[in-house]
Amino acid sequence: MTKTTNPAHEVVAGNGLLHRRLFLTQGAAVVGGGLSLLAAQPVDAEPLAVPPWMKAPGTHMSAYGSPSKYEAATQRFVGGTPNVVGSGVSFTPHHKLHGTITPNSLHFERHHSGVPDIDPAAHKLLIHGAVRRSLTFTVDSLLRYPTVTRIQFLECAGNSGGNLSPMPPQAPCGMIHGLMSCSEWTGVPLALLLEEAGVEKGNEWVLAEGADAAAMSRSVPLKKLMDDAMIALYQNGERLRPENGYPMRLFLPGYEGNMNVKWLRRLKVVNAPTMTRDETSHYTDVLLNGKALILTYPMEVKSVITSPSTGLALKGAGVYEVTGLAWSGLGKIRRVEVSADGGKTWGQAALNEPVLSKSFTRFRMAWHWSGGPATLMSRAIDETGAVQPTRASFIVERGERQNYHNNSIQAWAVAASGEVSNVYA
Amino acid sequence: MTKTTNPAHEVVAGNGLLHRRLFLTQGAAVVGGGLSLLAAQPVDAEPLAVPPWMKAPGTHMSAYGSPSKYEAATQRFVGGTPNVVGSGVSFTPHHKLHGTITPNSLHFERHHSGVPDIDPAAHKLLIHGAVRRSLTFTVDSLLRYPTVTRIQFLECAGNSGGNLSPMPPQAPCGMIHGLMSCSEWTGVPLALLLEEAGVEKGNEWVLAEGADAAAMSRSVPLKKLMDDAMIALYQNGERLRPENGYPMRLFLPGYEGNMNVKWLRRLKVVNAPTMTRDETSHYTDVLLNGKALILTYPMEVKSVITSPSTGLALKGAGVYEVTGLAWSGLGKIRRVEVSADGGKTWGQAALNEPVLSKSFTRFRMAWHWSGGPATLMSRAIDETGAVQPTRASFIVERGERQNYHNNSIQAWAVAASGEVSNVYA
Numbered sequence: 001m002t003k004t005t006n007p008a009h010e011v012v013a014g015n016g017l018l019h020r021r022l023f024l025t026q027g028a029a030v031v032g033g034g035l036s037l038l039a040a041q042p043v044d045a046e047p048l049a050v051p052p053w054m055k056a057p058g059t060h061m062s063a064y065g066s067p068s069k070y071e072a073a074t075q076r077f078v079g080g081t082p083n084v085v086g087s088g089v090s091f092t093p094h095h096k097l098h099g100t101i102t103p104n105s106l107h108f109e110r111h112h113s114g115v116p117d118i119d120p121a122a123h124k125l126l127i128h129g130a131v132r133r134s135l136t137f138t139v140d141s142l143l144r145y146p147t148v149t150r151i152q153f154l155e156c157a158g159n160s161g162g163n164l165s166p167m168p169p170q171a172p173c174g175m176i177h178g179l180m181s182c183s184e185w186t187g188v189p190l191a192l193l194l195e196e197a198g199v200e201k202g203n204e205w206v207l208a209e210g211a212d213a214a215a216m217s218r219s220v221p222l223k224k225l226m227d228d229a230m231i232a233l234y235q236n237g238e239r240l241r242p243e244n245g246y247p248m249r250l251f252l253p254g255y256e257g258n259m260n261v262k263w264l265r266r267l268k269v270v271n272a273p274t275m276t277r278d279e280t281s282h283y284t285d286v287l288l289n290g291k292a293l294i295l296t297y298p299m300e301v302k303s304v305i306t307s308p309s310t311g312l313a314l315k316g317a318g319v320y321e322v323t324g325l326a327w328s329g330l331g332k333i334r335r336v337e338v339s340a341d342g343g344k345t346w347g348q349a350a351l352n353e354p355v356l357s358k359s360f361t362r363f364r365m366a367w368h369w370s371g372g373p374a375t376l377m378s379r380a381i382d383e384t385g386a387v388q389p390t391r392a393s394f395i396v397e398r399g400e401r402q403n404y405h406n407n408s409i410q411a412w413a414v415a416a417s418g419e420v421s422n423v424y425a
Numbered sequence: 426m427t428k429t430t431n432p433a434h435e436v437v438a439g440n441g442l443l444h445r446r447l448f449l450t451q452g453a454a455v456v457g458g459g460l461s462l463l464a465a466q467p468v469d470a471e472p473l474a475v476p477p478w479m480k481a482p483g484t485h486m487s488a489y490g491s492p493s494k495y496e497a498a499t500q501r502f503v504g505g506t507p508n509v510v511g512s513g514v515s516f517t518p519h520h521k522l523h524g525t526i527t528p529n530s531l532h533f534e535r536h537h538s539g540v541p542d543i544d545p546a547a548h549k550l551l552i553h554g555a556v557r558r559s560l561t562f563t564v565d566s567l568l569r570y571p572t573v574t575r576i577q578f579l580e581c582a583g584n585s586g587g588n589l590s591p592m593p594p595q596a597p598c599g600m601i602h603g604l605m606s607c608s609e610w611t612g613v614p615l616a617l618l619l620e621e622a623g624v625e626k627g628n629e630w631v632l633a634e635g636a637d638a639a640a641m642s643r644s645v646p647l648k649k650l651m652d653d654a655m656i657a658l659y660q661n662g663e664r665l666r667p668e669n670g671y672p673m674r675l676f677l678p679g680y681e682g683n684m685n686v687k688w689l690r691r692l693k694v695v696n697a698p699t700m701t702r703d704e705t706s707h708y709t710d711v712l713l714n715g716k717a718l719i720l721t722y723p724m725e726v727k728s729v730i731t732s733p734s735t736g737l738a739l740k741g742a743g744v745y746e747v748t749g750l751a752w753s754g755l756g757k758i759r760r761v762e763v764s765a766d767g768g769k770t771w772g773q774a775a776l777n778e779p780v781l782s783k784s785f786t787r788f789r790m791a792w793h794w795s796g797g798p799a800t801l802m803s804r805a806i807d808e809t810g811a812v813q814p815t816r817a818s819f820i821v822e823r824g825e826r827q828n829y830h831n832n833s834i835q836a837w838a839v840a841a842s843g844e845v846s847n848v849y850a
Contacts (some may be wrong), residue, residue: 115482
């Protein structure tokens with residue numbers, strides 16, 4: 001444990017975790033008092049030398065900007081399925097990002113038959129089945145409706161599945177946990193459109209079908225559609241990207257990614273789940289007894305430390321920010337706890353405001369790394385009181401054959417060298 | 426006035442403005458009861474024909490995505506200064522966007538000598554002047570510090586200046602009001618770094634200098650830097666874009682854009698404003714008496730209707746969503762009011778949650794357009810009680826020679842044809 005003379009530096013858990021008030025006050029609490037961040041270099045000479053880029057004018061304004069060439073390595077990890085055109089995933093590189101918004105160009109992908117090239121003027125959405133009148137909506141007609149805007153996450157049911165394999169994958173954080181992203185979504189509340197069509201009583205399910213070559217289809221409870229679902233038209237301010245369902249997708253806050261049907265073309269009101277291929281052969285949760293759970297929708301409470309994480313080495317003992325993301329498909333994050341001693345003791349992290357429902361919450365914890373071995377973990381608790389499980393308890397409950405809904409705790413081991421690796425702790 | 430039989434359709438102001446509860450409840454309140462949104466088309470036949478993009482697999486995942494080719498017209502309007510390399514502006518096309526986040530590729534630009542091509546490994550930030558010890562920070566050293574994340578707007582002091590010309594410009598909304606954008610910024614609180622350097626008492630100003638060829642420089646009150654300022658490193662999750670100051674910029678929530686010095690290389694603590702070129706020859710507010718205000722920082726309460734707006738024609742009488750953005754450099758938006766009769770009567774708009782400080786707030790108002798001429802206006806009130814002024818009162822107070830800080834009310838005239846034009850009302 002570290003001794004400090006500043007009360008703001010109170011150690012709250014083993015192996016150097018400091019009280020979150022360090023991040024709740026600005027400035028004064030952090031430096032001085034026997035513990036310094038000092039990552040800066042004191043200098044004697046001034047001013048700075050004039051760099052080459054100050055000696056001639058730079059480039060012009062642009063119509064649609066791009067990242068710096070020095071950030072070209074900040075990309076999605078693309079993984080295709082052999083011999084299946086357009087099927088596969090790409091992962092958001094969370095270990096290179098910060099904050100809570102995922103840029104559209106880096107939002108994760110999961111396609112079953114590639115990204116269709118849809119002419120928005122020719123695309124239609126049909127609402128039919130057990131309704132008083134069938135209706136079709138063009139993009140232009142949907143743009144006439146009242147809209148709603150919300151910042152919410154989307155997570156593939158298969159996210160973090162790699163951590164259920166026998167040996168912990170030594171991959172960057174984004175390659176393990178990158179099948180999740182968070183955007184500001186704007187669209188039309190489904191309730192408006194279903195009211196207009198007029199759902200006939202006794203029909204509590206809706207088949208949602210996409211306009212890709214896989215005709216990706218899922219059954220959605222009517223109750224969810226009437227609650228907080230939307231037809232998303234805009235993502236982070238601009239129109240949806242093709243890989244996220246352009247020109248329109250179903251958005252079901254907190255529900256597994258696959259149900260948020262992209263390139264949405266059809267909603268059929270029916271009286272029972274339709275048992276589509278995509279909810280029977282895929283996206284079911286195989287249990288210990290060989291049976292399988294189907295229609296398991298909400299993504300449960302979860303968190304992951306994005307820094308430090310695999311591949312991001314610490315540079316010497318001192319104070320570090322341990323930071324990551326927490327989210328729950330059931331509501332707001334209530335608390336995130338961090339451990340530096342492999343789960344023996346836990347300290348409470350600071351949560352970035354505003355804490356929004358079914359959205360990423362960025363958490364931060366001050367950590368005084370002594371330079372010795374440490375195991376970092378985070379554990380989220382949501383507003384329903386649900387606590388993120390350990391990997392061991394998740395496997396006891398769900399079995400090792402489970403591929404989906406792995407919301408168990410991630411552990412990162414920090415070696416004395418500062419190198420970080422993925423461990424099962 | 427429109428008669429309806431549904432209490433949710435209460436008319437709250439002249440020319441068809443409806444109570445905001447239409448947007449606070451979902452579904453049921455809007456349709457039925459004698460007033461329908463019906464922009465959809467009833468159909469008899471089903472199912473939909475199979476479009477060509479469902480008949481063959483689509484394209485693969487991508488490492489860094491792009492918008493649909495059908496959205497290629499969603500671009501910044503680029504305006505250069507003749508014969509001055511790299512000097513000019515580009516505008517965010519707000520009439521084509523929705524929600525509150527501006528995508529990084531469409532964030533407005535204002536450069537005085539182009540966009541420098543900075544190697545982040547060679548860039549340094551020097552803090553010097555009246556400090557106990559001068560310090561330099563590399564990008565890597567700053568990434569060690571605790572961070573903060575906030576969604577906040579940035580607005581150029583010259584935004585909306587076109588509406589001070591004698592005739593109202595007939596340009597899209599984004600070309601008049603597009604020198605403002607809103608992002609999720611993540612960076613290091615300035616207070617931490619200044620505490621570490623140790624400011625010597627009696628020095629209440631800081632010179633901030635950029636590493637562009639113009640060495641853009643402004644004087645900033647120390648008090649602001651110790652309050653909510655940050656060195657921004659990430660914008661909407663990814664590292665800053667070159668045109669927004671890569672690898673680091675000063676971010677001063679609510680202050681005029683020009684002070685948020687991009688490509689920040691130097692902060693010098695001093696005892697008085699340094700009267701740089703950029704705060705004497707530019708960015709001063711010429712008054713009626715020929716004198717000028719200098720060091721006028723906060724961008725005051727303002728709003729603009731983004732839809733309907735110039736170039737977006739209405740397609741026949743019926744219910745429309747009137748929507749736009751409101752913001753204030755002094756805090757949160759308390760209320761937005763909308764008028765459809767040129768300011769004679771006003772109704773209260775619904776505000777999208779969460780309403781954040783010094784951030785864009787999206788407002789929405791239900792409007793039953795009768796098909797006759799109408800003049801739409803919005804008026805924002807912030808938490809300090811400040812009310813957005815009319816254009817006439819702004820000119821009476823500041824004069825017509827004013828170029829900066831125009832926060833007056835925008836009026837859009839809707840003709841019987843549905844065409845929208847910019848008017849001074």
